[in-house]
Amino acid sequence: MAKPRVILITGASSGIGKATALKLQAQGNIVYGAARRIEKMTDLAAAGVHVLKIDVTDEKTLIAAVETIQAEQQRLDVLINNAGYGSYGALEDVPLAEGEYQFKVNVFGVMRLTQLVLPIMRAQHRGRIINVSSIGGKIYQPLSAWYMGTKHAIEGMSDALRMEVAPFGIDVSIIEPGGIKTEWAGIAEKKLLAVSGETPYHEQAVKVGAMLSLFDQFASNPGVIAKLMVRAVNDVKPKTRYHAGMGAGLSLTGRKWLSDRQFDWAMTKAIDGAATLSRLEHHGQRAGKRHYRHN
Numbered sequence: 001m002a003k004p005r006v007i008l009i010t011g012a013s014s015g016i017g018k019a020t021a022l023k024l025q026a027q028g029n030i031v032y033g034a035a036r037r038i039e040k041m042t043d044l045a046a047a048g049v050h051v052l053k054i055d056v057t058d059e060k061t062l063i064a065a066v067e068t069i070q071a072e073q074q075r076l077d078v079l080i081n082n083a084g085y086g087s088y089g090a091l092e093d094v095p096l097a098e099g100e101y102q103f104k105v106n107v108f109g110v111m112r113l114t115q116l117v118l119p120i121m122r123a124q125h126r127g128r129i130i131n132v133s134s135i136g137g138k139i140y141q142p143l144s145a146w147y148m149g150t151k152h153a154i155e156g157m158s159d160a161l162r163m164e165v166a167p168f169g170i171d172v173s174i175i176e177p178g179g180i181k182t183e184w185a186g187i188a189e190k191k192l193l194a195v196s197g198e199t200p201y202h203e204q205a206v207k208v209g210a211m212l213s214l215f216d217q218f219a220s221n222p223g224v225i226a227k228l229m230v231r232a233v234n235d236v237k238p239k240t241r242y243h244a245g246m247g248a249g250l251s252l253t254g255r256k257w258l259s260d261r262q263f264d265w266a267m268t269k270a271i272d273g274a275a276t277l278s279r280l281e282h283h284g285q286r287a288g289k290r291h292y293r294h295n
Helices: 015-026 038-046 059-073 096-124 145-168 183-196 202-213 222-234 248-257 260-294
Strands: 006-010 030-035 050-053 078-081 127-132 170-177 241-244
Touching: 006 015, 006 059, 015 030, 015 038, 015 222, 030 038, 030 059, 038 050, 050 059, 059 096, 078 096, 078 222, 096 127, 096 145, 096 170, 127 145, 127 222, 145 170, 170 222, 170 248, 183 202, 202 260, 222 241, 241 248, 248 260
Parallel strands: 006 030, 006 078, 030 050, 078 127, 127 170, 170 241
Antiparallel strands: none
16 A cells, blocks of 8 residues: 655645645545644644644744654655735736735745755655646736736746756646636735726726636636646656646647737737626626516
8 A cells, every 4th residue: 555645735724725635635645734824724624634834925934834744754745835826916006015925925935945845855865846836827917917927937947946856756746727716816806906996007907807706607616726736746757737727728728829919919808808798797787686676
């Protein structure tokens, strides 16, 4: 019988991270679920997941988590860097401090935790690092420069890292989710409208916000990405990239084959279409309410 893997996953308090932690735990692995909101992981603890409090922008918590796992298990087989958030808004409008924080969470926190676990994995002559990027690491949208900049950074740094650590028996894979029903879209929409909703970028902000608001209706379930995560953990020869979720295949294919200007046009049309659909649904809901009151 295969020895259970010791796995650390960040961003485990909700969405993709929580679903992944539960699936990996159910397979008999020794799973450490980490997040800032430890109170939201009581269900993970009940399922047998080891719960750790981590803030990826606070190095002390990262060091403490790695030391805890090393002391309790004497090894770490898999690191899944899943923590992150979306900060939308026009580049001109987003305060530099917010842009810096976006990179601290989505890039520097990921790479610092990776730095801390690499000595353990090198000593073992084996290990697996799985970084959660996004299709936003390959494509782009207006009003998303800071967020998609972080994901493009994760893509490039993960590729370089994969080559660096291959001689030590360590694999690096990237997960590229498309549209997924999580807290991410709501947070991104709220930040977008707060930052650029009353600026010269107002018209674009309304349209992009409408697109984000449709995620709850049309986006894929987090379990779709959790299955990919489990594959990335279990595949004997892991792929360098895995993608799934609403629009993932279409978006990545379009970016591969369309020129920059053609992709600009296609993305603009997609955003306009989402805004129109959202507006029609809003009018339909208002009409339904009026009909209900009339009756």
